[in-house]
Amino acid sequence: MVTFIENRIIPLLIRIGEDKHLVAVRNGIVLTLPFTITGSLFLILANLPIPGWAELLGPFAAKLSAPAAVTFGAIGLISSIGISYNLAKEYKLSAITCSVVSVVVFLLAQLNNEYQLNVDNLGAAGLFSAIILAIFTVQTLRFFITRNLVITLPDGVPPAVAQSFSSLIPAIFVITLVWLIRVLLNFDINSFFTWLVSPLVSGLGSLPGMLTLIFLISLLWCCGIHGDNVLSGITSPIFLKYIAENTQAYLNHQPIPHITADGFYIVFMCIGGTGATLGLVLAMLRSRSKLYRSVGKLSVTPAVFCINEPVIFGCPVVFNPLLMIPFTLTPMLLCTATYCLMYFDIIGRPVLQIPWTMPPVFAAWFVTGGNIPAVIWSICTIVISALIYLPFFKLAERKQLERELAEEKGEDAFATTESA
Structure with missing residues:
Protein backbone atom coordinates (compact mmCIF):
# COMPACT_ATOMS: atom_id res chain seq x y z
CA MET A 1 0.00 0.00 0.00
CA VAL A 2 2.77 2.43 0.94
CA THR A 3 4.66 1.58 -2.25
CA PHE A 4 1.52 2.14 -4.34
CA ILE A 5 0.98 5.57 -2.76
CA GLU A 6 4.64 6.59 -3.24
CA ASN A 7 4.88 5.31 -6.84
CA ARG A 8 1.42 6.11 -8.18
CA ILE A 9 -0.62 8.54 -6.08
CA ILE A 10 2.08 11.03 -5.02
CA PRO A 11 3.64 11.49 -8.52
CA LEU A 12 0.15 12.00 -9.99
CA LEU A 13 -0.73 14.68 -7.43
CA ILE A 14 2.62 16.39 -8.00
CA ARG A 15 2.07 16.48 -11.77
CA ILE A 16 -1.38 17.98 -11.21
CA GLY A 17 0.03 20.60 -8.85
CA GLU A 18 2.80 21.56 -11.29
CA ASP A 19 0.49 21.96 -14.29
CA LYS A 20 1.00 25.40 -15.83
CA HIS A 21 -2.70 26.13 -16.00
CA LEU A 22 -3.34 25.25 -12.36
CA VAL A 23 -0.27 27.23 -11.26
CA ALA A 24 -1.60 30.23 -13.22
CA VAL A 25 -5.04 29.80 -11.62
CA ARG A 26 -3.50 29.60 -8.15
CA ASN A 27 -1.31 32.68 -8.67
CA GLY A 28 -4.09 34.57 -10.41
CA ILE A 29 -6.55 33.94 -7.58
CA VAL A 30 -3.95 35.31 -5.14
CA LEU A 31 -4.31 38.66 -6.92
CA THR A 32 -7.81 38.98 -5.44
CA LEU A 33 -6.58 38.75 -1.82
CA PRO A 34 -5.61 42.42 -1.25
CA PHE A 35 -9.00 43.53 -2.53
CA THR A 36 -11.17 41.01 -0.68
CA ILE A 37 -9.28 41.49 2.58
CA THR A 38 -9.62 45.27 2.22
CA GLY A 39 -13.32 44.88 1.54
CA SER A 40 -13.63 42.61 4.57
CA LEU A 41 -12.05 45.26 6.79
CA PHE A 42 -14.66 47.81 5.72
CA LEU A 43 -17.37 45.23 6.28
CA ILE A 44 -16.07 44.50 9.79
CA LEU A 45 -16.15 48.19 10.64
CA ALA A 46 -19.70 48.46 9.34
CA ASN A 47 -20.87 45.47 11.38
CA LEU A 48 -18.89 45.51 14.63
CA PRO A 49 -20.68 43.30 17.22
CA ILE A 50 -20.91 46.16 19.72
CA PRO A 51 -24.27 47.09 21.26
CA GLY A 52 -25.54 50.31 19.74
CA TRP A 53 -22.94 50.34 16.92
CA ALA A 54 -25.53 49.91 14.15
CA GLU A 55 -27.66 52.70 15.58
CA LEU A 56 -24.58 54.93 15.90
CA LEU A 57 -23.62 54.46 12.25
CA GLY A 58 -27.16 54.74 10.93
CA PRO A 59 -27.24 55.37 7.14
CA PHE A 60 -23.43 55.68 7.12
CA ALA A 61 -23.20 51.87 7.51
CA ALA A 62 -24.26 51.40 3.88
CA LYS A 63 -21.57 53.86 2.75
CA LEU A 64 -18.98 52.06 4.86
CA SER A 65 -19.94 48.73 3.26
CA ALA A 66 -19.60 50.08 -0.30
CA PRO A 67 -15.92 49.00 -0.76
CA ALA A 68 -16.88 45.44 0.22
CA ALA A 69 -19.60 45.36 -2.43
CA VAL A 70 -17.14 46.56 -5.07
CA THR A 71 -14.16 44.38 -4.14
CA PHE A 72 -16.16 41.15 -3.78
CA GLY A 73 -18.29 42.14 -6.74
CA ALA A 74 -15.21 42.24 -9.00
CA ILE A 75 -13.61 38.91 -8.03
CA GLY A 76 -14.30 37.34 -11.43
CA LEU A 77 -12.90 40.33 -13.31
CA ILE A 78 -9.76 40.51 -11.15
CA SER A 79 -9.22 36.75 -11.49
CA SER A 80 -9.46 37.01 -15.27
CA ILE A 81 -6.65 39.56 -15.25
CA GLY A 82 -4.48 37.64 -12.79
CA ILE A 83 -4.85 34.21 -14.40
CA SER A 84 -4.24 35.37 -17.99
CA TYR A 85 -1.28 37.47 -16.83
CA ASN A 86 0.40 34.58 -15.01
CA LEU A 87 -0.30 32.04 -17.76
CA ALA A 88 1.07 34.43 -20.40
CA LYS A 89 4.27 34.76 -18.36
CA GLU A 90 4.54 30.95 -18.22
CA TYR A 91 4.45 30.88 -22.03
CA LYS A 92 6.64 34.00 -22.37
CA LEU A 93 3.92 35.97 -24.14
CA SER A 94 3.01 39.62 -23.66
CA ALA A 95 1.28 39.44 -20.29
CA ILE A 96 -0.45 42.82 -20.56
CA THR A 97 -1.82 42.02 -24.03
CA CYS A 98 -3.18 38.66 -22.94
CA SER A 99 -4.75 40.24 -19.84
CA VAL A 100 -6.52 42.97 -21.80
CA VAL A 101 -7.88 40.56 -24.41
CA SER A 102 -9.01 38.19 -21.64
CA VAL A 103 -10.90 41.00 -19.90
CA VAL A 104 -12.71 41.92 -23.12
CA VAL A 105 -13.60 38.27 -23.78
CA PHE A 106 -14.80 37.82 -20.20
CA LEU A 107 -16.97 40.95 -20.31
CA LEU A 108 -18.43 39.90 -23.66
CA ALA A 109 -19.44 36.56 -22.15
CA GLN A 110 -21.32 38.36 -19.35
CA LEU A 111 -23.85 40.08 -21.62
CA ASN A 112 -27.50 39.45 -20.79
CA ASN A 113 -30.25 38.74 -23.32
CA GLU A 114 -30.61 42.47 -23.98
CA TYR A 115 -26.85 42.63 -24.81
CA GLN A 116 -26.13 44.71 -21.74
CA LEU A 117 -23.37 43.91 -19.26
CA ASN A 118 -24.62 41.84 -16.33
CA VAL A 119 -22.55 43.31 -13.49
CA ASP A 120 -23.69 40.57 -11.10
CA ASN A 121 -21.51 38.12 -13.04
CA LEU A 122 -18.34 40.14 -12.49
CA GLY A 123 -18.05 38.70 -8.99
CA ALA A 124 -18.25 35.13 -7.70
CA ALA A 125 -20.98 34.18 -10.18
CA GLY A 126 -18.57 34.66 -13.08
CA LEU A 127 -15.47 33.19 -11.43
CA PHE A 128 -15.41 29.88 -13.29
CA SER A 129 -16.06 31.44 -16.68
CA ALA A 130 -13.26 33.92 -15.90
CA ILE A 131 -10.86 31.03 -15.26
CA ILE A 132 -11.78 29.03 -18.35
CA LEU A 133 -11.99 32.01 -20.70
CA ALA A 134 -8.64 33.37 -19.46
CA ILE A 135 -6.94 30.05 -20.20
CA PHE A 136 -8.70 29.76 -23.56
CA THR A 137 -7.71 33.31 -24.56
CA VAL A 138 -4.03 32.85 -23.70
CA GLN A 139 -3.89 29.49 -25.48
CA THR A 140 -5.50 31.03 -28.57
CA LEU A 141 -3.00 33.90 -28.66
CA ARG A 142 -0.19 31.40 -28.14
CA PHE A 143 -1.47 29.27 -31.04
CA PHE A 144 -1.48 32.22 -33.43
CA ILE A 145 1.84 33.68 -32.28
CA THR A 146 3.83 30.42 -32.28
CA ARG A 147 2.62 29.73 -35.85
CA ASN A 148 3.36 33.30 -36.90
CA LEU A 149 -0.27 33.93 -37.84
CA VAL A 150 0.10 37.58 -36.92
CA ILE A 151 0.66 40.95 -38.54
CA THR A 152 4.39 41.70 -38.63
CA LEU A 153 5.49 45.32 -39.01
CA PRO A 154 8.93 46.58 -40.15
CA ASP A 155 11.76 46.86 -37.61
CA GLY A 156 11.56 50.64 -37.47
CA VAL A 157 8.09 50.60 -35.95
CA PRO A 158 8.00 51.31 -32.18
CA PRO A 159 7.78 48.06 -30.15
CA ALA A 160 4.49 49.04 -28.50
CA VAL A 161 2.82 49.55 -31.87
CA ALA A 162 4.28 46.33 -33.27
CA GLN A 163 3.05 44.40 -30.23
CA SER A 164 -0.46 45.80 -30.62
CA PHE A 165 -0.67 44.77 -34.27
CA SER A 166 0.80 41.32 -33.61
CA SER A 167 -2.09 40.57 -31.27
CA LEU A 168 -4.73 41.96 -33.64
CA ILE A 169 -5.58 38.78 -35.56
CA PRO A 170 -5.77 36.43 -32.54
CA ALA A 171 -7.78 39.07 -30.62
CA ILE A 172 -10.25 39.40 -33.51
CA PHE A 173 -10.57 35.61 -33.67
CA VAL A 174 -11.25 34.98 -29.97
CA ILE A 175 -13.55 37.99 -29.54
CA THR A 176 -15.54 37.05 -32.66
CA LEU A 177 -15.85 33.45 -31.48
CA VAL A 178 -17.22 34.46 -28.06
CA TRP A 179 -19.54 37.02 -29.70
CA LEU A 180 -20.84 34.32 -32.02
CA ILE A 181 -21.55 31.94 -29.14
CA ARG A 182 -22.99 34.44 -26.67
CA VAL A 183 -24.82 36.91 -28.92
CA LEU A 184 -25.76 35.19 -32.19
CA LEU A 185 -26.39 31.74 -30.73
CA ASN A 186 -27.66 33.19 -27.42
CA PHE A 187 -25.74 30.53 -25.49
CA ASP A 188 -25.14 31.40 -21.82
CA ILE A 189 -21.40 30.76 -21.48
CA ASN A 190 -21.29 31.69 -17.81
CA SER A 191 -24.08 29.31 -16.80
CA PHE A 192 -22.54 26.50 -18.85
CA PHE A 193 -19.13 26.76 -17.20
CA THR A 194 -20.75 26.99 -13.76
CA TRP A 195 -22.72 23.81 -14.52
CA LEU A 196 -19.59 22.12 -15.86
CA VAL A 197 -17.68 22.42 -12.57
CA SER A 198 -20.73 21.99 -10.33
CA PRO A 199 -19.82 18.38 -9.30
CA LEU A 200 -16.45 19.57 -7.97
CA VAL A 201 -18.05 22.59 -6.32
CA SER A 202 -20.70 20.53 -4.56
CA GLY A 203 -18.08 17.92 -3.59
CA LEU A 204 -15.91 20.44 -1.75
CA GLY A 205 -19.03 21.88 -0.16
Whole structure:
Protein backbone atom coordinates (compact mmCIF):
# COMPACT_ATOMS: atom_id res chain seq x y z
CA MET A 1 0.00 0.00 0.00
CA VAL A 2 2.77 2.43 0.94
CA THR A 3 4.66 1.58 -2.25
CA PHE A 4 1.52 2.14 -4.34
CA ILE A 5 0.98 5.57 -2.76
CA GLU A 6 4.64 6.59 -3.24
CA ASN A 7 4.88 5.31 -6.84
CA ARG A 8 1.42 6.11 -8.18
CA ILE A 9 -0.62 8.54 -6.08
CA ILE A 10 2.08 11.03 -5.02
CA PRO A 11 3.64 11.49 -8.52
CA LEU A 12 0.15 12.00 -9.99
CA LEU A 13 -0.73 14.68 -7.43
CA ILE A 14 2.62 16.39 -8.00
CA ARG A 15 2.07 16.48 -11.77
CA ILE A 16 -1.38 17.98 -11.21
CA GLY A 17 0.03 20.60 -8.85
CA GLU A 18 2.80 21.56 -11.29
CA ASP A 19 0.49 21.96 -14.29
CA LYS A 20 1.00 25.40 -15.83
CA HIS A 21 -2.70 26.13 -16.00
CA LEU A 22 -3.34 25.25 -12.36
CA VAL A 23 -0.27 27.23 -11.26
CA ALA A 24 -1.60 30.23 -13.22
CA VAL A 25 -5.04 29.80 -11.62
CA ARG A 26 -3.50 29.60 -8.15
CA ASN A 27 -1.31 32.68 -8.67
CA GLY A 28 -4.09 34.57 -10.41
CA ILE A 29 -6.55 33.94 -7.58
CA VAL A 30 -3.95 35.31 -5.14
CA LEU A 31 -4.31 38.66 -6.92
CA THR A 32 -7.81 38.98 -5.44
CA LEU A 33 -6.58 38.75 -1.82
CA PRO A 34 -5.61 42.42 -1.25
CA PHE A 35 -9.00 43.53 -2.53
CA THR A 36 -11.17 41.01 -0.68
CA ILE A 37 -9.28 41.49 2.58
CA THR A 38 -9.62 45.27 2.22
CA GLY A 39 -13.32 44.88 1.54
CA SER A 40 -13.63 42.61 4.57
CA LEU A 41 -12.05 45.26 6.79
CA PHE A 42 -14.66 47.81 5.72
CA LEU A 43 -17.37 45.23 6.28
CA ILE A 44 -16.07 44.50 9.79
CA LEU A 45 -16.15 48.19 10.64
CA ALA A 46 -19.70 48.46 9.34
CA ASN A 47 -20.87 45.47 11.38
CA LEU A 48 -18.89 45.51 14.63
CA PRO A 49 -20.68 43.30 17.22
CA ILE A 50 -20.91 46.16 19.72
CA PRO A 51 -24.27 47.09 21.26
CA GLY A 52 -25.54 50.31 19.74
CA TRP A 53 -22.94 50.34 16.92
CA ALA A 54 -25.53 49.91 14.15
CA GLU A 55 -27.66 52.70 15.58
CA LEU A 56 -24.58 54.93 15.90
CA LEU A 57 -23.62 54.46 12.25
CA GLY A 58 -27.16 54.74 10.93
CA PRO A 59 -27.24 55.37 7.14
CA PHE A 60 -23.43 55.68 7.12
CA ALA A 61 -23.20 51.87 7.51
CA ALA A 62 -24.26 51.40 3.88
CA LYS A 63 -21.57 53.86 2.75
CA LEU A 64 -18.98 52.06 4.86
CA SER A 65 -19.94 48.73 3.26
CA ALA A 66 -19.60 50.08 -0.30
CA PRO A 67 -15.92 49.00 -0.76
CA ALA A 68 -16.88 45.44 0.22
CA ALA A 69 -19.60 45.36 -2.43
CA VAL A 70 -17.14 46.56 -5.07
CA THR A 71 -14.16 44.38 -4.14
CA PHE A 72 -16.16 41.15 -3.78
CA GLY A 73 -18.29 42.14 -6.74
CA ALA A 74 -15.21 42.24 -9.00
CA ILE A 75 -13.61 38.91 -8.03
CA GLY A 76 -14.30 37.34 -11.43
CA LEU A 77 -12.90 40.33 -13.31
CA ILE A 78 -9.76 40.51 -11.15
CA SER A 79 -9.22 36.75 -11.49
CA SER A 80 -9.46 37.01 -15.27
CA ILE A 81 -6.65 39.56 -15.25
CA GLY A 82 -4.48 37.64 -12.79
CA ILE A 83 -4.85 34.21 -14.40
CA SER A 84 -4.24 35.37 -17.99
CA TYR A 85 -1.28 37.47 -16.83
CA ASN A 86 0.40 34.58 -15.01
CA LEU A 87 -0.30 32.04 -17.76
CA ALA A 88 1.07 34.43 -20.40
CA LYS A 89 4.27 34.76 -18.36
CA GLU A 90 4.54 30.95 -18.22
CA TYR A 91 4.45 30.88 -22.03
CA LYS A 92 6.64 34.00 -22.37
CA LEU A 93 3.92 35.97 -24.14
CA SER A 94 3.01 39.62 -23.66
CA ALA A 95 1.28 39.44 -20.29
CA ILE A 96 -0.45 42.82 -20.56
CA THR A 97 -1.82 42.02 -24.03
CA CYS A 98 -3.18 38.66 -22.94
CA SER A 99 -4.75 40.24 -19.84
CA VAL A 100 -6.52 42.97 -21.80
CA VAL A 101 -7.88 40.56 -24.41
CA SER A 102 -9.01 38.19 -21.64
CA VAL A 103 -10.90 41.00 -19.90
CA VAL A 104 -12.71 41.92 -23.12
CA VAL A 105 -13.60 38.27 -23.78
CA PHE A 106 -14.80 37.82 -20.20
CA LEU A 107 -16.97 40.95 -20.31
CA LEU A 108 -18.43 39.90 -23.66
CA ALA A 109 -19.44 36.56 -22.15
CA GLN A 110 -21.32 38.36 -19.35
CA LEU A 111 -23.85 40.08 -21.62
CA ASN A 112 -27.50 39.45 -20.79
CA ASN A 113 -30.25 38.74 -23.32
CA GLU A 114 -30.61 42.47 -23.98
CA TYR A 115 -26.85 42.63 -24.81
CA GLN A 116 -26.13 44.71 -21.74
CA LEU A 117 -23.37 43.91 -19.26
CA ASN A 118 -24.62 41.84 -16.33
CA VAL A 119 -22.55 43.31 -13.49
CA ASP A 120 -23.69 40.57 -11.10
CA ASN A 121 -21.51 38.12 -13.04
CA LEU A 122 -18.34 40.14 -12.49
CA GLY A 123 -18.05 38.70 -8.99
CA ALA A 124 -18.25 35.13 -7.70
CA ALA A 125 -20.98 34.18 -10.18
CA GLY A 126 -18.57 34.66 -13.08
CA LEU A 127 -15.47 33.19 -11.43
CA PHE A 128 -15.41 29.88 -13.29
CA SER A 129 -16.06 31.44 -16.68
CA ALA A 130 -13.26 33.92 -15.90
CA ILE A 131 -10.86 31.03 -15.26
CA ILE A 132 -11.78 29.03 -18.35
CA LEU A 133 -11.99 32.01 -20.70
CA ALA A 134 -8.64 33.37 -19.46
CA ILE A 135 -6.94 30.05 -20.20
CA PHE A 136 -8.70 29.76 -23.56
CA THR A 137 -7.71 33.31 -24.56
CA VAL A 138 -4.03 32.85 -23.70
CA GLN A 139 -3.89 29.49 -25.48
CA THR A 140 -5.50 31.03 -28.57
CA LEU A 141 -3.00 33.90 -28.66
CA ARG A 142 -0.19 31.40 -28.14
CA PHE A 143 -1.47 29.27 -31.04
CA PHE A 144 -1.48 32.22 -33.43
CA ILE A 145 1.84 33.68 -32.28
CA THR A 146 3.83 30.42 -32.28
CA ARG A 147 2.62 29.73 -35.85
CA ASN A 148 3.36 33.30 -36.90
CA LEU A 149 -0.27 33.93 -37.84
CA VAL A 150 0.10 37.58 -36.92
CA ILE A 151 0.66 40.95 -38.54
CA THR A 152 4.39 41.70 -38.63
CA LEU A 153 5.49 45.32 -39.01
CA PRO A 154 8.93 46.58 -40.15
CA ASP A 155 11.76 46.86 -37.61
CA GLY A 156 11.56 50.64 -37.47
CA VAL A 157 8.09 50.60 -35.95
CA PRO A 158 8.00 51.31 -32.18
CA PRO A 159 7.78 48.06 -30.15
CA ALA A 160 4.49 49.04 -28.50
CA VAL A 161 2.82 49.55 -31.87
CA ALA A 162 4.28 46.33 -33.27
CA GLN A 163 3.05 44.40 -30.23
CA SER A 164 -0.46 45.80 -30.62
CA PHE A 165 -0.67 44.77 -34.27
CA SER A 166 0.80 41.32 -33.61
CA SER A 167 -2.09 40.57 -31.27
CA LEU A 168 -4.73 41.96 -33.64
CA ILE A 169 -5.58 38.78 -35.56
CA PRO A 170 -5.77 36.43 -32.54
CA ALA A 171 -7.78 39.07 -30.62
CA ILE A 172 -10.25 39.40 -33.51
CA PHE A 173 -10.57 35.61 -33.67
CA VAL A 174 -11.25 34.98 -29.97
CA ILE A 175 -13.55 37.99 -29.54
CA THR A 176 -15.54 37.05 -32.66
CA LEU A 177 -15.85 33.45 -31.48
CA VAL A 178 -17.22 34.46 -28.06
CA TRP A 179 -19.54 37.02 -29.70
CA LEU A 180 -20.84 34.32 -32.02
CA ILE A 181 -21.55 31.94 -29.14
CA ARG A 182 -22.99 34.44 -26.67
CA VAL A 183 -24.82 36.91 -28.92
CA LEU A 184 -25.76 35.19 -32.19
CA LEU A 185 -26.39 31.74 -30.73
CA ASN A 186 -27.66 33.19 -27.42
CA PHE A 187 -25.74 30.53 -25.49
CA ASP A 188 -25.14 31.40 -21.82
CA ILE A 189 -21.40 30.76 -21.48
CA ASN A 190 -21.29 31.69 -17.81
CA SER A 191 -24.08 29.31 -16.80
CA PHE A 192 -22.54 26.50 -18.85
CA PHE A 193 -19.13 26.76 -17.20
CA THR A 194 -20.75 26.99 -13.76
CA TRP A 195 -22.72 23.81 -14.52
CA LEU A 196 -19.59 22.12 -15.86
CA VAL A 197 -17.68 22.42 -12.57
CA SER A 198 -20.73 21.99 -10.33
CA PRO A 199 -19.82 18.38 -9.30
CA LEU A 200 -16.45 19.57 -7.97
CA VAL A 201 -18.05 22.59 -6.32
CA SER A 202 -20.70 20.53 -4.56
CA GLY A 203 -18.08 17.92 -3.59
CA LEU A 204 -15.91 20.44 -1.75
CA GLY A 205 -19.03 21.88 -0.16
CA SER A 206 -19.68 18.58 1.61
CA LEU A 207 -18.09 16.93 4.64
CA PRO A 208 -16.85 13.83 2.71
CA GLY A 209 -15.29 16.10 0.09
CA MET A 210 -13.45 18.13 2.71
CA LEU A 211 -12.25 15.01 4.53
CA THR A 212 -10.87 13.64 1.25
CA LEU A 213 -9.10 16.94 0.54
CA ILE A 214 -7.57 17.09 4.04
CA PHE A 215 -6.38 13.48 3.73
CA LEU A 216 -4.67 14.22 0.39
CA ILE A 217 -3.06 17.42 1.72
CA SER A 218 -1.78 15.59 4.81
CA LEU A 219 -0.52 12.69 2.70
CA LEU A 220 1.53 15.03 0.52
CA TRP A 221 2.99 16.87 3.53
CA CYS A 222 3.97 13.56 5.14
CA CYS A 223 6.04 12.91 2.03
CA GLY A 224 7.73 16.31 2.26
CA ILE A 225 5.56 17.99 -0.41
CA HIS A 226 3.62 21.22 0.17
CA GLY A 227 0.16 19.68 -0.10
CA ASP A 228 -1.73 22.97 0.20
CA ASN A 229 0.10 24.50 -2.75
CA VAL A 230 -0.20 21.37 -4.88
CA LEU A 231 -4.00 21.27 -4.62
CA SER A 232 -4.77 24.98 -4.25
CA GLY A 233 -5.05 25.47 -8.01
CA ILE A 234 -8.15 23.28 -7.89
CA THR A 235 -9.60 24.29 -4.53
CA SER A 236 -8.91 28.05 -4.31
CA PRO A 237 -11.49 29.17 -6.92
CA ILE A 238 -14.21 27.13 -5.21
CA PHE A 239 -13.46 28.37 -1.69
CA LEU A 240 -13.16 31.93 -3.02
CA LYS A 241 -16.57 31.65 -4.69
CA TYR A 242 -18.06 30.37 -1.43
CA ILE A 243 -16.62 33.18 0.70
CA ALA A 244 -17.71 35.82 -1.81
CA GLU A 245 -21.27 34.50 -1.72
CA ASN A 246 -21.16 34.30 2.08
CA THR A 247 -19.91 37.89 2.28
CA GLN A 248 -22.68 39.05 -0.03
CA ALA A 249 -25.27 37.28 2.13
CA TYR A 250 -23.73 38.79 5.28
CA LEU A 251 -23.78 42.23 3.66
CA ASN A 252 -27.49 41.83 2.89
CA HIS A 253 -28.29 40.33 6.33
CA GLN A 254 -29.35 37.02 4.76
CA PRO A 255 -28.66 33.42 5.93
CA ILE A 256 -25.05 32.37 5.22
CA PRO A 257 -25.19 29.68 2.51
CA HIS A 258 -21.81 27.90 2.67
CA ILE A 259 -19.92 26.13 5.44
CA THR A 260 -16.66 25.24 3.70
CA ALA A 261 -15.92 28.74 2.44
CA ASP A 262 -12.42 30.19 2.49
CA GLY A 263 -11.39 30.31 6.15
CA PHE A 264 -13.18 27.13 7.23
CA TYR A 265 -10.11 24.94 6.63
CA ILE A 266 -7.37 27.46 7.46
CA VAL A 267 -8.90 28.85 10.66
CA PHE A 268 -10.33 25.72 12.27
CA MET A 269 -8.23 22.85 10.86
CA CYS A 270 -4.81 24.48 10.52
CA ILE A 271 -4.21 25.46 14.14
CA GLY A 272 -0.50 26.25 14.01
CA GLY A 273 -0.34 25.20 10.36
CA THR A 274 -1.35 22.20 8.27
CA GLY A 275 -2.02 19.18 10.45
CA ALA A 276 -3.06 21.38 13.41
CA THR A 277 0.48 21.06 14.77
CA LEU A 278 0.16 23.74 17.45
CA GLY A 279 -0.68 20.96 19.91
CA LEU A 280 2.53 19.16 18.96
CA VAL A 281 4.58 22.33 19.41
CA LEU A 282 3.10 22.91 22.86
CA ALA A 283 3.99 19.34 23.83
CA MET A 284 7.57 19.81 22.63
CA LEU A 285 8.03 22.93 24.74
CA ARG A 286 7.69 20.77 27.87
CA SER A 287 9.67 17.82 26.51
CA ARG A 288 12.51 16.20 28.45
CA SER A 289 14.33 15.69 25.15
CA LYS A 290 16.87 18.37 24.29
CA LEU A 291 16.11 17.99 20.57
CA TYR A 292 12.36 18.29 20.89
CA ARG A 293 12.58 21.16 23.38
CA SER A 294 14.86 23.08 21.00
CA VAL A 295 12.60 22.42 18.02
CA GLY A 296 9.60 23.48 20.10
CA LYS A 297 11.21 26.81 21.01
CA LEU A 298 12.12 27.45 17.38
CA SER A 299 8.65 26.47 16.14
CA VAL A 300 6.33 28.20 18.59
CA THR A 301 6.50 31.72 17.13
CA PRO A 302 5.98 30.63 13.49
CA ALA A 303 3.19 28.29 14.68
CA VAL A 304 1.27 31.22 16.14
CA PHE A 305 1.13 32.59 12.59
CA CYS A 306 0.20 29.21 11.07
CA ILE A 307 3.69 28.48 9.71
CA ASN A 308 4.79 24.99 10.65
CA GLU A 309 7.67 24.02 8.35
CA PRO A 310 10.09 24.15 11.34
CA VAL A 311 8.15 21.45 13.20
CA ILE A 312 7.27 19.38 10.11
CA PHE A 313 10.90 19.11 9.01
CA GLY A 314 12.60 19.65 12.38
CA CYS A 315 10.68 17.16 14.50
CA PRO A 316 10.26 15.64 11.89
CA VAL A 317 6.73 14.72 10.86
CA VAL A 318 7.86 13.93 7.32
CA PHE A 319 8.28 10.17 6.82
CA ASN A 320 7.66 9.65 10.53
CA PRO A 321 5.00 6.88 10.74
CA LEU A 322 4.26 7.60 14.39
CA LEU A 323 3.52 11.34 14.00
CA MET A 324 1.92 10.96 10.57
CA ILE A 325 -1.11 9.43 12.30
CA PRO A 326 -2.09 12.48 14.44
CA PHE A 327 -0.95 14.81 11.65
CA THR A 328 -3.68 13.35 9.44
CA LEU A 329 -6.20 12.40 12.12
CA THR A 330 -6.33 15.74 13.99
CA PRO A 331 -7.49 18.01 11.12
CA MET A 332 -9.97 15.37 9.94
CA LEU A 333 -11.57 15.19 13.40
CA LEU A 334 -11.60 18.98 13.69
CA CYS A 335 -13.16 19.21 10.23
CA THR A 336 -15.96 16.83 11.20
CA ALA A 337 -16.66 18.64 14.47
CA THR A 338 -16.49 22.14 12.94
CA TYR A 339 -18.71 21.18 10.02
CA CYS A 340 -21.35 19.79 12.38
CA LEU A 341 -21.21 22.86 14.64
CA MET A 342 -21.69 25.18 11.65
CA TYR A 343 -24.33 22.96 10.07
CA PHE A 344 -26.48 23.18 13.20
CA ASP A 345 -25.70 26.93 13.55
CA ILE A 346 -23.99 26.47 16.91
CA ILE A 347 -21.04 28.54 15.70
CA GLY A 348 -20.89 31.13 12.93
CA ARG A 349 -19.86 30.34 9.36
CA PRO A 350 -17.04 32.12 7.48
CA VAL A 351 -18.25 35.45 6.13
CA LEU A 352 -15.06 37.49 5.70
CA GLN A 353 -11.73 36.76 4.07
CA ILE A 354 -8.68 37.15 6.28
CA PRO A 355 -4.90 36.61 5.87
CA TRP A 356 -4.01 32.95 6.46
CA THR A 357 -1.25 34.03 8.86
CA MET A 358 -3.68 35.51 11.39
CA PRO A 359 -3.21 33.81 14.80
CA PRO A 360 -5.81 31.33 16.07
CA VAL A 361 -8.74 32.64 18.14
CA PHE A 362 -8.34 36.12 16.57
CA ALA A 363 -8.79 34.49 13.15
CA ALA A 364 -12.00 32.80 14.31
CA TRP A 365 -13.41 36.13 15.50
CA PHE A 366 -12.63 37.96 12.27
CA VAL A 367 -13.56 35.22 9.79
CA THR A 368 -17.02 34.76 11.35
CA GLY A 369 -17.72 38.47 11.74
CA GLY A 370 -17.29 38.50 15.52
CA ASN A 371 -19.06 35.26 16.44
CA ILE A 372 -18.18 34.49 20.09
CA PRO A 373 -19.12 30.75 19.98
CA ALA A 374 -16.66 30.36 17.07
CA VAL A 375 -13.95 31.99 19.20
CA ILE A 376 -14.65 29.57 22.05
CA TRP A 377 -14.52 26.66 19.62
CA SER A 378 -11.19 27.92 18.28
CA ILE A 379 -9.76 27.71 21.81
CA CYS A 380 -11.19 24.19 22.09
CA THR A 381 -9.46 23.15 18.85
CA ILE A 382 -6.08 24.02 20.37
CA VAL A 383 -6.85 21.83 23.38
CA ILE A 384 -8.11 18.99 21.17
CA SER A 385 -4.99 19.22 19.01
CA ALA A 386 -2.76 18.96 22.08
CA LEU A 387 -4.70 15.99 23.48
CA ILE A 388 -4.54 14.04 20.22
CA TYR A 389 -0.83 14.67 19.63
CA LEU A 390 0.24 14.04 23.23
CA PRO A 391 0.18 10.19 23.38
CA PHE A 392 1.90 9.87 20.00
CA PHE A 393 4.48 12.47 20.98
CA LYS A 394 5.20 10.69 24.26
CA LEU A 395 6.07 7.52 22.35
CA ALA A 396 8.33 9.49 20.00
CA GLU A 397 9.88 11.30 22.98
CA ARG A 398 10.66 8.01 24.72
CA LYS A 399 12.56 6.76 21.68
CA GLN A 400 14.39 10.07 21.33
CA LEU A 401 15.40 10.04 25.00
CA GLU A 402 16.84 6.54 24.56
CA ARG A 403 18.90 7.78 21.60
CA GLU A 404 20.12 10.84 23.50
CA LEU A 405 21.02 8.68 26.52
CA ALA A 406 22.95 6.27 24.30
CA GLU A 407 24.81 9.17 22.70
CA GLU A 408 25.71 10.59 26.13
CA LYS A 409 27.02 7.21 27.28
CA GLY A 410 29.03 6.92 24.09
CA GLU A 411 30.56 10.36 24.64
CA ASP A 412 31.34 9.56 28.30
CA ALA A 413 33.01 6.29 27.29
CA PHE A 414 35.07 8.09 24.64
CA ALA A 415 36.10 10.77 27.17
CA THR A 416 37.13 8.07 29.70
CA THR A 417 39.21 6.28 27.09
CA GLU A 418 41.01 9.50 26.14
CA SER A 419 41.74 10.32 29.79
CA ALA A 420 43.24 6.89 30.29
